[in-house]
Amino acid sequence: MSVENLGKVVDENNTAIPNISINLSYMYRNDKTKIRTSSNLQSRFDRAQFSNFGIGINFQFGKAPVISGLKK
Secondary structure, eight states, rough: GGGGGGGGGGGGOBBBOOOOEEEEEEEEEEEOOOOOOOOOTTTHHSSEEEEEEEEEEEEOOOSSSSHHHHHH
């Protein structure tokens, strides 16, 4: 496989096969903070919680990368 076909799905004749993929991701993070407030609010600021959802769609078709072709 040549470098230009890296990441592409190719058949036995080294011809690119159209490929569609869907990516889903989820990340969760719980951080301890050093925010100081009055004692009655402190419990709300002791920790910070973050949740991230990601969705991606990847289309691969054709014989050459479109973005790399624009640089020439």
